Amino acid sequence: xxxxxxxxxxxxxxxxxxxxxxxxxxxxxxxxxxxxxxxxxxxxxxxxxxxxxxxxxxxxxxxxxxxxxxxxxxxxxxxxxxxxxxxxxxxxxxxxxxxxxxxxxxxxxxxxxxxxxxxxxxxxxxxxxxxxxxxxxxxxxxxxxxxxxxxxxxxxxxxxxxxxxxxxxxxxxxxxxxxxxxxxxxxxxxxxxxxxxxxxx
Amino acid sequence: xxxxxxxxxxxxxxxxxxxxxxxxxxxxxxxxxxxxxxxxxxxxxxxxxxxxxxxxxxxxxxxxxxxxxxxxxxxxxxxxxxxxxxxxxxxxxxxxxxxxxxxxxxxxxxxxxxxxxxxxxxxxxxxxxxxxxxxxxxxxxxxxxxxxxxxxxxxxxxxxxxxxxxxxxxxxxxxxxxxxxxxxxxxxxxxxxxxxxxxxx
DNA sequence: GTCTATAACGTGATAGAC
DNA sequence: GTCTATCACGTTATAGAC
Numbered sequence: 001x002x003x004x005x006x007x008x009x010x011x012x013x014x015x016x017x018x019x020x021x022x023x024x025x026x027x028x029x030x031x032x033x034x035x036x037x038x039x040x041x042x043x044x045x046x047x048x049x050x051x052x053x054x055x056x057x058x059x060x061x062x063x064x065x066x067x068x069x070x071x072x073x074x075x076x077x078x079x080x081x082x083x084x085x086x087x088x089x090x091x092x093x094x095x096x097x098x099x100x101x102x103x104x105x106x107x108x109x110x111x112x113x114x115x116x117x118x119x120x121x122x123x124x125x126x127x128x129x130x131x132x133x134x135x136x137x138x139x140x141x142x143x144x145x146x147x148x149x150x151x152x153x154x155x156x157x158x159x160x161x162x163x164x165x166x167x168x169x170x171x172x173x174x175x176x177x178x179x180x181x182x183x184x185x186x187x188x189x190x191x192x193x194x195x196x197x198x199x200x201x
Numbered sequence: 202x203x204x205x206x207x208x209x210x211x212x213x214x215x216x217x218x219x220x221x222x223x224x225x226x227x228x229x230x231x232x233x234x235x236x237x238x239x240x241x242x243x244x245x246x247x248x249x250x251x252x253x254x255x256x257x258x259x260x261x262x263x264x265x266x267x268x269x270x271x272x273x274x275x276x277x278x279x280x281x282x283x284x285x286x287x288x289x290x291x292x293x294x295x296x297x298x299x300x301x302x303x304x305x306x307x308x309x310x311x312x313x314x315x316x317x318x319x320x321x322x323x324x325x326x327x328x329x330x331x332x333x334x335x336x337x338x339x340x341x342x343x344x345x346x347x348x349x350x351x352x353x354x355x356x357x358x359x360x361x362x363x364x365x366x367x368x369x370x371x372x373x374x375x376x377x378x379x380x381x382x383x384x385x386x387x388x389x390x391x392x393x394x395x396x397x398x399x400x401x402x
Numbered sequence: 403g404t405c406t407a408t409a410a411c412g413t414g415a416t417a418g419a420c
Numbered sequence: 421g422t423c424t425a426t427c428a429c430g431t432t433a434t435a436g437a438c
Contacts, residue, residue: 022310024225107368108309109223157384164361167308183358
């Protein structure tokens, strides 16, 4: 078995555990039991939990970068498709195994993270909000989205809402995530009724 | 010393620890050391951590109820003031001791909570979103707020955004919380420019 | 109402064999 | 690369004295 196979498996299981239970909610033993090895074997690949945690976030950042590259190739300049691609990240976690977006989990226990993990968490958050800012600005310029204020502020709001949506969905029903997504899109729509609309689209 | 004095002190410190470090991030020893007593004394008041946790959330719910009653007396039917009162809850936590809103912390580790805490967490979330729904519907009827779609959906979005805002602020700067609040209010404002506005209000 | 003492367990981590 | 064995520590929790 190649080194990277086990190392990758460890990262995969650790990521699932993190997104399910939080950073303080899983241990090396949890991971090793999933893989049918002993916890000492996990320490061989990642000497400390901080090493493991930092590697996990770095991998999340790489995965995000790849996803962005993929989307930009496939949906060049199509702001609505790009936004859907952004929203697909937390949605796919929720639908696959009821996991919540890693960024949210990490931010939730930010104060108890080792500093190298704090740094990577800040970086991941910045990466995601920066890209969302670009999408929103693009959509506004192309008259696909309507909103007032700086695109940066709107991106901050939307990303905060998606994070919160993951959490709320986890406590009740994944349908609540979709409800919030629908509202985000309604708020971004160009043609807004001035009359009151209290029924669903 | 009356029973309730120590019991209240325990709940106060436990709440701060929870909002700072998450449910799995503090122990009975943390609490007892804050109070200058031994951890066994904490067990006298709350036999298990689940008992303590459940009592904490029940108290959050009572505090929220009181706050709502206070606001409704002071700002009867003034939707904008009531919304400010709602937003003041997470804001005051952030500004006082860099704490995050208890609901968000609890939702973030929902899967590892004892079931009695899960039930209370769901209740607290429902309480808050229900009241926000009322405020938004009232504001729309009084032509103070503009938004499309059901008030319930908009309330879900705003509460998710405020939760996320607390988290993001905790990783960077409390100013980000205010940025998100400004954007929420821009999006609710009646008179929206159709022209692009990229500068701050 | 708080204490000392301690049990029982899980966790992060290391040493050294295979 | 994984194992057994073990350590030091923190945690939840209990028994029983004061």
